[in-house]
Amino acid sequence: MNLLIPKEVRDACILLARHRKQSFVVGGGMRDLILGMPPQDWDLATDARPREVERIFKACGYRVVPTGVKYGTVTVKKNGLPLEITTFRVEACYRDHRRPSRVNFVSEIEDDLGRRDFTINALAYDPLRSFFCDPYQGIPDLIKEQIRAVRDPEERFSEDPLRMLRAVRIAAELGFSIEDKTMHAMIRNAELLGKISAERIRDELNRLLMAPHFHQGLENLLEACLLFVIIPELKEGWLFNQYHPSHQYPVLPHTLEAMRYTPANLEVRLAILLHDVAKPRCYSRGEDGRGHFYGHNVVGAEMAEEILRRLHYSNQVINNVVMLVREHMLELKMGPAGMRRLIARIGRGMVPALLSVRLADILAHSRSQVVRSLEEYEKFSKNLEQVMATGDAFVMRELAVNGSDIIQETGVPPGPLVGKILQHLWEEVLDDPKKNNRDYLLALAKRMINTPG
Secondary structure, X not given: OOOOOOHHHHHHHHHHHHOOOOEEEEOHHHHHHHOOOOOOOEEEEEOOOHHHHHHHHHHOOOEEEEEEHHHOEEEEEEXXXXXXXEEOEEEEOOOOOOOXXXXXXXXXXXXXXXOOOEHHHOOEEEOOOXXXXXXXXXXXXXXXXXXXXXXXXXXXXXXXXXXXXXXXXHHHHHOOEEOHHHHHHHHHHHXXXXXXXXXXXXXXXXXXXXXXXXXXXXXHHHHXXXXXXXXXXXXXXXXXXXXXXXXXOOHHHHHHHHHOOOOOOHHHHHHHHHXXXXXXHHOEEOOOOOEEOOXXXXXXXXXXXXXXXXXXXXXXXXXXXHHHHHHOOOOOOOOHHHHXXXXXXXXXXXXXXXXXXXXXXXXXXXXXXXXXXXXXXXXXXXXXXXXXXXXXXXXXXXXXXXXXXXXXXXXXXXXXXXXXXXXXXXXXXXXXXXXXXXXXXXXXXXXXXXXXX
């Protein structure tokens, strides 16, 4: 089989061959190439030692970066293409569940491939001889469209538990299944994921949520018991019956169903994943036997913030997702004044995301509820679009007056009273944008100051 390898990669192999060194294209790039997908990066494995690699490529004008010499890795760059070159190695003693405490360099590619995570990543290709090395049957697994651990999955996952989450993520990206023995090992070792840093888990979770088959990925997370290690609060809703005719699913299955209808937007998908996280804690039963979850959006927003901070998300992501969770019970019958207040509260830029969250939530209800709510949703969306198109003020800085105007025209000293006056004026304008007039607002401010109480 001849594969289209970039000239820079082939040239690197030729250079190593001139020095009587073996070289193979390896890793996920090799896998993607076989699948007909554009590789995201290029990795080479060689029997040359790291210092030899540095010397060989520096002598030929490559930019050389010793990115991981301790572990045998050197990055070389030419024509803007970075190429990671790693010496054949075997590893031992993963004391931190991430990096081996000991690396031994070896002379055979088969030994090097034995340390890798999954068979579809344990492929090696010599582009100079058009020769494949596939000792762990990775190509048959690509044909079967399955993820299977190299050799003993228990050992692979104990070395680096993040590999379990990576298996789910790769399956979600490729639309593959996870081989039974590998899945069973994940279930048995799920708790080991708790030893992994929040940043590494967050990054894999983000990639999973944005993968083409992300819903399948979430189902695999649930089956492998990994979802509750990442977000244990979700376990409370796993089999929690909602006891309401508008709901056909328990809390967590409703959440997973709602995820089906989300656009490829990370903040929207995080918000839907967490939008009902507080329902079990806010549950009450009415006299008619129906379940109620008063205030679950507010409590859920607090829980979402705690969860996202624990996973070390950025402040921007946290603020946006928390807002979406808090506002996800969006009242679809509100009038123009309520819509203006909504836009002012969340900002124009977040309106599409909130509408996406609301629609996904609606579509995961019972069929009769979906029919009723969709009509209201479509009418609300159309009216909201009209309100947004007016160009009216939706942020306080667009008021026709500011704090300095209030102080100068009314004589009130700087302090909290100025803020209270501005807030009152702002509420007036949200009720009726025509009131956003300097003379009117200053006159109203003066009346407020002169009115007792």
